[in-house]
Amino acid sequence: MIAGTLAVYAANRRFPVPNGLDAVYFSGPDIRGERPGTSYVDSLPSTTLLKERRPDFADHPFTVDWRGFIVVPARGTYTFVNDSEDASWIYVRGREVSARAFRGGPIVAPAMVLDAGVHSVFIHYVHDKEECAFELRWARDGDAPHPVPAWALLTERMPFGRAIAARLTGVTLTCLAVVWYVVLAGVSLIWVRRAAARLFTVRRADIGPAFGSVLALSLLLNVCGIWWAMPNTRGWAPDEVVPADVLGAFHSMFSHGWHDKYPPFHYVVLSAADSPILLLSSLGLVDVNTTALRLALVLIGRLVSLAFGVATIVVVYQCGLRLYGRTGAVFAALTTALTVPFAYYSKLATLDVPYLFWFTVSLLAYIRIMQGHAPRDYLLFAASAALAGCTKDQAWGLYCVTPLAIVVARWCLWRQVGGSVVRVVFDATMVKAVAVGVVTFLVADNLVFNFSGFVAHVTLLRGTPAEFQEFPRTVAGELRMAWSAITEMRYMFGWPLAIVVVIALLRGLGGTTTTPSLRWLLVPVLSYYLTFVGVILFFFDRYLLPIAIVLALYAGYWLERFVARGVRARRGRVMLVAAVFAYTAVYAVSVDYAMTRDSRYEVTRWLKAHARADQLTASLGPLEYAMLADGFEWRSVESVEDVAALQPAFIVLNADQMPALPRRVQAMHQSLLDGRSGYRLALKVRSPALPLPGRHPDLDARARHGPEFSDLSMINPTMEVFERIAGAR
Numbered sequence: 001m002i003a004g005t006l007a008v009y010a011a012n013r014r015f016p017v018p019n020g021l022d023a024v025y026f027s028g029p030d031i032r033g034e035r036p037g038t039s040y041v042d043s044l045p046s047t048t049l050l051k052e053r054r055p056d057f058a059d060h061p062f063t064v065d066w067r068g069f070i071v072v073p074a075r076g077t078y079t080f081v082n083d084s085e086d087a088s089w090i091y092v093r094g095r096e097v098s099a100r101a102f103r104g105g106p107i108v109a110p111a112m113v114l115d116a117g118v119h120s121v122f123i124h125y126v127h128d129k130e131e132c133a134f135e136l137r138w139a140r141d142g143d144a145p146h147p148v149p150a151w152a153l154l155t156e157r158m159p160f161g162r163a164i165a166a167r168l169t170g171v172t173l174t175c176l177a178v179v180w181y182v183v184l185a186g187v188s189l190i191w192v193r194r195a196a197a198r199l200f201t202v203r204r205a206d207i208g209p210a211f212g213s214v215l216a217l218s219l220l221l222n223v224c225g226i227w228w229a230m231p232n233t234r235g236w237a238p239d240e241v242v243p244a245d246v247l248g249a250f251h252s253m254f255s256h257g258w259h260d261k262y263p264p265f266h267y268v269v270l271s272a273a274d275s276p277i278l279l280l281s282s283l284g285l286v287d288v289n290t291t292a293l294r295l296a297l298v299l300i301g302r303l304v305s306l307a308f309g310v311a312t313i314v315v316v317y318q319c320g321l322r323l324y325g326r327t328g329a330v331f332a333a334l335t336t337a338l339t340v341p342f343a344y345y346s347k348l349a350t351l352d353v354p355y356l357f358w359f360t361v362s363l364l365a366y367i368r369i370m371q372g373h374a375p376r377d378y379l380l381f382a383a384s385a386a387l388a389g390c391t392k393d394q395a396w397g398l399y400c401v402t403p404l405a406i407v408v409a410r411w412c413l414w415r416q417v418g419g420s421v422v423r424v425v426f427d428a429t430m431v432k433a434v435a436v437g438v439v440t441f442l443v444a445d446n447l448v449f450n451f452s453g454f455v456a457h458v459t460l461l462r463g464t465p466a467e468f469q470e471f472p473r474t475v476a477g478e479l480r481m482a483w484s485a486i487t488e489m490r491y492m493f494g495w496p497l498a499i500v501v502v503i504a505l506l507r508g509l510g511g512t513t514t515t516p517s518l519r520w521l522l523v524p525v526l527s528y529y530l531t532f533v534g535v536i537l538f539f540f541d542r543y544l545l546p547i548a549i550v551l552a553l554y555a556g557y558w559l560e561r562f563v564a565r566g567v568r569a570r571r572g573r574v575m576l577v578a579a580v581f582a583y584t585a586v587y588a589v590s591v592d593y594a595m596t597r598d599s600r601y602e603v604t605r606w607l608k609a610h611a612r613a614d615q616l617t618a619s620l621g622p623l624e625y626a627m628l629a630d631g632f633e634w635r636s637v638e639s640v641e642d643v644a645a646l647q648p649a650f651i652v653l654n655a656d657q658m659p660a661l662p663r664r665v666q667a668m669h670q671s672l673l674d675g676r677s678g679y680r681l682a683l684k685v686r687s688p689a690l691p692l693p694g695r696h697p698d699l700d701a702r703a704r705h706g707p708e709f710s711d712l713s714m715i716n717p718t719m720e721v722f723e724r725i726a727g728a729r
Helices: 002-013 047-053 160-199 209-223 243-251 265-282 291-323 326-338 340-345 352-372 375-391 393-399 402-417 428-444 451-463 475-493 495-510 518-536 541-562 570-596 599-610 640-646 655-660 663-673
Strands: 021-027 038-042 062-072 076-082 087-092 095-100 112-114 117-127 136-140 616-619 633-636 650-654 679-685 719-724
Touching: 038 047, 062 160, 076 087, 076 095, 117 160, 160 265, 209 291, 209 326, 209 340, 209 570, 243 265, 243 291, 265 291, 265 352, 265 375, 291 326, 291 340, 291 352, 291 541, 326 340, 326 495, 326 541, 326 570, 340 352, 340 475, 340 541, 340 570, 352 375, 352 393, 352 402, 352 518, 352 541, 375 393, 375 402, 375 428, 393 402, 393 518, 393 541, 402 518, 475 495, 475 518, 475 541, 495 518, 495 541, 495 570, 518 541, 541 570, 599 650, 599 679, 599 719, 616 640, 640 663, 650 655, 650 663, 655 663, 663 679
Parallel strands: 616 633, 616 650
Antiparallel strands: 021 038, 021 062, 062 117, 076 112, 076 136, 087 095, 087 117, 650 719, 679 719
8 A cells, every 4th residue: 555655646746737827916996007916826716715815805906817727627518607796707718708797797608619628718807895705617518517626727738638647646646645544543543542541441340320420411511502603613702722723723834933822732633633624625625714614623623622521521530539439439520520611611612621631631640659659650640741731831830839749759658668869859760751741841832843933922921911910919919819719619619519519628638538648639739829820810710620620529539428328317418419419410501501592692683684685784893703693794893983984784792891891992882872873772682591599690690790700701691782773874
């Protein structure tokens, strides 16, 4: 297979083909006064390419001339059409084969008999205003028109036989590439499965119906609402890594100075998950810029988080098995699964659950180190800790103090077994672990090939916290933030489970517990709070998820003993615990309920019923943040002057955000409410929440104002639609 692939590749290289068309872009609809324009080689004229070349297309007219040659594979009677409302002309062999003389005018497309061969082609396209579109299609002998393939367009004339030979070898190479991909992907999956089986060994006896039920419940919670905000390709949750971000990183090969607010590692993970589509796109078999494939990439990104969420539950269960027994491990996994931000972010393409998984793996390795000091656990800790930090930078805070705890544990072991004190820090196991951690960091952060991008990323991070700081850098400010974090954790668990967690924490701190003592588990989270949260002086509930994982392990320990066989009033205790988790399950379901009944769905339905296709809809920022934006003509407004200049038929705003927005936006909002701008409030909607006592405050009937500590406030906001009053000026 290798020899055959090399032979086909060599044959394909013997037939180089100058694919594409020479393009010249001119400003304005009339090019007679402007020569020359801006020149490119366009692989295939398309709507996506036009918008990439001219991103200001909505407000600035332009003209394009494409020249080159087209490969006609077989003799026949051909017709050519361009699916565009703009004026355009197509010429083949100097003869006009398609024409639309003005925007919205009829298409004249006379048929033309063409022999198999390479023929000259010239296309003239004029974009006047508003939406631009172009799709070159052809049909042979009366068949339905279909897109002209990119391989059929050439910048230079070449022999027909060479063009066909290049196409045949290219198709063969494409098939071989797909075969190789399937083989290598299969081998990689088998290797990952075997590596995971070696690292995370679980006895069959330890996997029972109880844990299976927890996994099923977690999966159900995390799947429900995974379609939230789709078919928008940018969701309604902040900080999702969307297809445009992944494609930008992939096309730069995560190098050449590329950087973003997050490290590159998870972009590589998402690119690997997207690889079937990326491969087909690179082979020219699909267009990754189509809406359907962009939505597929959105879903893949969310499914990756879903997979990390399931894996996190499994690792938490293993941590529980290591510390105590099956019953407690099930309770720890169930507590994690029902923690509200965990269920929420496990269905979104953010980095919170992926980095949480790597932290949980390092926590398992940390527990095993404390129990047995096996060399492989040191290596696992180093690698997983590095991957957590290379997934999301804040995770490094978990490991500022934790290695010192490991050194202390090694010192305690040395006191028992004796030997050289130097070996506490500098034995072969420690040296290998440090080497594994450093190498993992260098590779995952791509420092060797993208050091400039790493520096730019760090520079970006250093300037970010000042924008969000909520608490003063004083002792009183730190105490206020700590109390706010404790309050937010109550909302993360729900009040009944929060009570259980508090009791479990106090019991875990106050007595002899497990091996290692549960007190050792506080080292990573205290390190994290002191070196990250306590430094940036703001937080969101998702920042507290590593702390929630450790508290879930405390809860598992205490609950196992609380309902153990032989305790007094065991039946009543079991019923009490069942009631706590039943309420907490509904509490977590309330998030999915709010996501599936989001007010922006109602806004979309209302506008589809009331807005005409030619009417302008405005919003603060992209319309897709305010509703499902597909099919609406849109502009952004952020002041009274913007509204007066654009005079859109409808304006969609998020009322919950207004108190925190700049004064010019608040003034615009007030002028819309009191009618001074010539608008009336046509719709105000916030879908009713699930009727549950003690529900999360961000899902309540009214928005929680003040500092935002949870992104659940982005679900089901109070939306307002303003309609322009007829005759208003």
